[in-house]
Amino acid sequence: MTQGRTDRSGSGTNLDPWYHHYAARAAGLSASEVRALFAVASRPEVVSLAGGMPFVSALPTELIRSSFDRVMTDSGAQALQYGSGQGTPALREQILEVMALEGIHGSVDDVVITTGSQQGLDLVTKLFVNPGDVVLAEAPSYVGAIGVFRSYQAEISHVPLDAHGLVPEALRERIDELRGAGKTIKLLYTIPNFHNPAGVTLSWDRRLEILEICRENEILVLEDNPYGLLYFDAPPPQAMRSVEEEGVIYLGSFSKTLAPGFRIGWALAPHAIREKLILANESAVLSPSSFNQFVVSEYLRTADWKAQIEIFRGVYRERRDAMLAGLHEHLPELTWTVPTGGFYVWLTLPPQLDSKAMLPRAVKELVAYTPGTAFFAHGEGRRFMRLSFCYPTPETIRLGIRRLATVIDGELDLLDTFAPTGQLDSVSLSERSTAPPPNMN
Amino acid sequence: MTQGRTDRSGSGTNLDPWYHHYAARAAGLSASEVRALFAVASRPEVVSLAGGMPFVSALPTELIRSSFDRVMTDSGAQALQYGSGQGTPALREQILEVMALEGIHGSVDDVVITTGSQQGLDLVTKLFVNPGDVVLAEAPSYVGAIGVFRSYQAEISHVPLDAHGLVPEALRERIDELRGAGKTIKLLYTIPNFHNPAGVTLSWDRRLEILEICRENEILVLEDNPYGLLYFDAPPPQAMRSVEEEGVIYLGSFSKTLAPGFRIGWALAPHAIREKLILANESAVLSPSSFNQFVVSEYLRTADWKAQIEIFRGVYRERRDAMLAGLHEHLPELTWTVPTGGFYVWLTLPPQLDSKAMLPRAVKELVAYTPGTAFFAHGEGRRFMRLSFCYPTPETIRLGIRRLATVIDGELDLLDTFAPTGQLDSVSLSERSTAPPPNMN
Numbered sequence: 001m002t003q004g005r006t007d008r009s010g011s012g013t014n015l016d017p018w019y020h021h022y023a024a025r026a027a028g029l030s031a032s033e034v035r036a037l038f039a040v041a042s043r044p045e046v047v048s049l050a051g052g053m054p055f056v057s058a059l060p061t062e063l064i065r066s067s068f069d070r071v072m073t074d075s076g077a078q079a080l081q082y083g084s085g086q087g088t089p090a091l092r093e094q095i096l097e098v099m100a101l102e103g104i105h106g107s108v109d110d111v112v113i114t115t116g117s118q119q120g121l122d123l124v125t126k127l128f129v130n131p132g133d134v135v136l137a138e139a140p141s142y143v144g145a146i147g148v149f150r151s152y153q154a155e156i157s158h159v160p161l162d163a164h165g166l167v168p169e170a171l172r173e174r175i176d177e178l179r180g181a182g183k184t185i186k187l188l189y190t191i192p193n194f195h196n197p198a199g200v201t202l203s204w205d206r207r208l209e210i211l212e213i214c215r216e217n218e219i220l221v222l223e224d225n226p227y228g229l230l231y232f233d234a235p236p237p238q239a240m241r242s243v244e245e246e247g248v249i250y251l252g253s254f255s256k257t258l259a260p261g262f263r264i265g266w267a268l269a270p271h272a273i274r275e276k277l278i279l280a281n282e283s284a285v286l287s288p289s290s291f292n293q294f295v296v297s298e299y300l301r302t303a304d305w306k307a308q309i310e311i312f313r314g315v316y317r318e319r320r321d322a323m324l325a326g327l328h329e330h331l332p333e334l335t336w337t338v339p340t341g342g343f344y345v346w347l348t349l350p351p352q353l354d355s356k357a358m359l360p361r362a363v364k365e366l367v368a369y370t371p372g373t374a375f376f377a378h379g380e381g382r383r384f385m386r387l388s389f390c391y392p393t394p395e396t397i398r399l400g401i402r403r404l405a406t407v408i409d410g411e412l413d414l415l416d417t418f419a420p421t422g423q424l425d426s427v428s429l430s431e432r433s434t435a436p437p438p439n440m441n
Numbered sequence: 442m443t444q445g446r447t448d449r450s451g452s453g454t455n456l457d458p459w460y461h462h463y464a465a466r467a468a469g470l471s472a473s474e475v476r477a478l479f480a481v482a483s484r485p486e487v488v489s490l491a492g493g494m495p496f497v498s499a500l501p502t503e504l505i506r507s508s509f510d511r512v513m514t515d516s517g518a519q520a521l522q523y524g525s526g527q528g529t530p531a532l533r534e535q536i537l538e539v540m541a542l543e544g545i546h547g548s549v550d551d552v553v554i555t556t557g558s559q560q561g562l563d564l565v566t567k568l569f570v571n572p573g574d575v576v577l578a579e580a581p582s583y584v585g586a587i588g589v590f591r592s593y594q595a596e597i598s599h600v601p602l603d604a605h606g607l608v609p610e611a612l613r614e615r616i617d618e619l620r621g622a623g624k625t626i627k628l629l630y631t632i633p634n635f636h637n638p639a640g641v642t643l644s645w646d647r648r649l650e651i652l653e654i655c656r657e658n659e660i661l662v663l664e665d666n667p668y669g670l671l672y673f674d675a676p677p678p679q680a681m682r683s684v685e686e687e688g689v690i691y692l693g694s695f696s697k698t699l700a701p702g703f704r705i706g707w708a709l710a711p712h713a714i715r716e717k718l719i720l721a722n723e724s725a726v727l728s729p730s731s732f733n734q735f736v737v738s739e740y741l742r743t744a745d746w747k748a749q750i751e752i753f754r755g756v757y758r759e760r761r762d763a764m765l766a767g768l769h770e771h772l773p774e775l776t777w778t779v780p781t782g783g784f785y786v787w788l789t790l791p792p793q794l795d796s797k798a799m800l801p802r803a804v805k806e807l808v809a810y811t812p813g814t815a816f817f818a819h820g821e822g823r824r825f826m827r828l829s830f831c832y833p834t835p836e837t838i839r840l841g842i843r844r845l846a847t848v849i850d851g852e853l854d855l856l857d858t859f860a861p862t863g864q865l866d867s868v869s870l871s872e873r874s875t876a877p878p879p880n881m882n
Binding site: 151 | 456457458459460462463464465466467470471472494495497498500502505506509510513517518519520521522523524556557559560563567568569570571574585588589592593627659661687688696700701702703704711713714717720721723724725726727728729730731732733
């Protein structure tokens with residue numbers, strides 16, 4: 001039965017009798033670096049600043065339990081049955097209320113429930129991307145989106161971001177370059193709020209400018225917004241979808257504002273597109289889980305879900321503060337972004353360091369992070385790392401940052417001793433082109 | 442917002458500003474005839490023999506409720522969290538016990554939990570099928586599988602079945618033909634037990650012969666077995682996977698033995714393939730719902746699930762009997778298959794009738810069925826219809842068959858009055874090539 005493992009690159013080995021039978025797109029399926037880290041980071045003695053798991057323990061299970069009881073009493077037979085490919089009307093109505101908090105006004109008819117917003121990414125890419133088509137994405141971008149785009153053989157083209165998000169001028173230039181090279185650009189994929197992994201938020205002016213650029217160039221915007229309601233001070237600017245209806249597919253999720261274990265997300269799409277999204281959803285899973293849709297719907301109907309989101313905000317704000325304080329204290333010479341919501345800080349290392357190469361040493365020191373390379377399509381990002389403050393307690397975060405500082409200082413000492421400085425500087429320069437200027441620390 | 446509807450063929454209209462932006466594969470996404478029927482058949486006065494909804498009301502909700510309570514008490518934080526792309530080890534172990542009932546011995550390491558077995562179909566097709574590759578499937582075949590194959594631009598080639606299932610000689614001939622034409626054949630998709638829609642079961646000898654043919658020709662077998670445990674008398678022959686490990690991907694489901702609302706199915710794959718299936722699963726949905734996996738796992742651990750399946754068998758046996766009795770009484774001149782398990786009877790109409798054209802008249806008479814055309818890739822099947830006995834009560838089934846007989850008799854009267862016989866016979870002959878000889882009624 002177990003006759004040798006294949007490697008995890010998706011390319012197979014000659015121990016696989018079906019090695020020559022895979023579709024061309026299967027070569028794009030590779031294990032993310034985040035995935036490999038889950039195994040490492042699950043050892044209890046390791047402080048993991050790597051994963052993106054929400055802190056679901058802040059959710060009173062009593063709220064879920066009572067929702068469940070009412071579902072089984074009132075609608076058991078429906079909740080256990082197949083549903084429609086679009087999702088239940090009741091939940092879609094409630095999703096309109098959730099989106100209204102970010103300035104979005106849509107029709108219940110244009111909401112499609114998905115198995116997490118990850119599936120929204122998958123379905124939209126399946127619908128629009130031919131092999132070789134270009135998807136524009138921030139540099140860096142969400143690792144799970146890069147994986148989806150690759151799995152449909154998209155060409156991923158990164159566009160720089162800075163402390164105010166994706167840079168419109170850079171987007172314009174990239175589009176011109178790609179058009180000049182005869183490429184077909186299908187989507188701009190963006191996470192405007194509390195970016196994963198960069199932690200930055202796209203300014204209002206840039207939202208308008210980017211929408212205008214995409215409108216001019218007939219590029220569909222895929223606006224991914226799992227974190228928008230998890231702001232720490234003021235709300236972020238309104239969603240791009242709030243001012244542009246025909247050119248934006250908006251993806252939302254209950255994974256961060258309720259719990260990821262339900263796998264309930266949604267897409268709000270232009271009317272013509274949502275019809276095809278429903279067909280793609282039916283083809284993929286017949287229907288999203290009725291059971292989970294009923295439980296989430298009942299939760300939204302009866303629990304004070306806005307107050308619960310306020311609790312989550314407080315939890316994550318405290319953890320963000322702990323992480324920033326730790327960075328100020330232990331790594332004052334480095335730079336990092338200062339997120340005003342969400343889960344992530346993006347740290348820039350000294351030019352001579354390599355976050356991917358350094359990871360085994362970090363794990364030996366009992367701290368884990370995600371190397372920047374996970375968030376680029378073509379191996380860039382070695383000077384960066386993503387630090388997640390969502391899951392560990394503030395105390396654990398401070399301990400983790402202390403350990404991380406030990407690792408970084410140790411690496412720098414080692415390099416000072418053995419490597420000539422000039423040589424290392426040349427490495428750093430090649431990285432700078434994709435570096436987002438961080439907020440000042 | 443609502444600016445004109447697109448048609449449901451997946452081809453879009455010029456009201457869709459993104460009409461020219463879809464991927465080539467999007468043209469393969471079309472609304473199934475079953476889907477359109479769900480809307481029609483949901484009117485309470487219509488007896489629907491169309492859908493494939495299991496009778497979940499036969500499941501005591503108390504069993505689900507107590508499983509849920511224990512999950513929230515013992516493992517709430519895990520059940521609400523992201524999980525692994527492969528699924529929980531506990532549920533995968535339990536799935537081995539379920540499969541052992543059909544003669545399958547596998548490793549827990551080779552089971553991948555999916556969002557219903559529909560997603561298993563989607564992931565396997567994504568992994569293996571390039572545009573233009575051939576997928577072999579029974580004539581007729583499961584409508585949802587045809588949809589998936591189309592959505593990845595497969596060429597679907599139907600192979601005849603008869604009362605004992607897929608015909609090995611026909612399979613051999615078809616493979617030779619396709620190879621002769623330079624085609625690449627990637628998969629044989631088969632439902633050996635209580636076939637959807639044909640209601641027939643593949644004999645043991647044929648299972649062995651078909652495995653041998655596929656082995657010789659290096660064709661991967663995709664064995665879809667949602668109904669195997671729902672037998673009415675003796676169990677069906679053991680699964681094809683029980684004798685062939687490297688050449689079969691086996692798909693299982695809890696949708697019929699427990700409830701479809703959880704969307705929990707699984708794939709058991711050769712070791713090398715399952716690694717790529719996990720990657721494909723992560724790319725599509727990150728992980729299957731932890732919440733639902735925990736609830737199903739707890740149900741299997743604490744409830745007498747085998748006794749519950751025995752209850753389902755009794756329910757469906759009684760309904761099958763009601764349908765067969767109704768057919769004998771009201772439509773004795775027709776032929777149909779006699780299923781020994783599962784959900785479906787496949788009815789052959791007199792040659793001059795067209796099940797698709799007749800459907801509106803049937804709905805007017807307050808009975809719905811699924812036209813045979815839904816189960817073929819290229820518009821064949823007008824002489825057939827699928828009758829489902831899974832959801833309505835025995836009384837309702839008898840009423841539905843009586844109404845159906847009225848419709849059929851009315852159509853025949855009409856044709857006798859207005860159409861010359863010879864002309865109609867020539868229509869029937871073109872259909873015969875794909876007709877499965879039914880069991881005798």
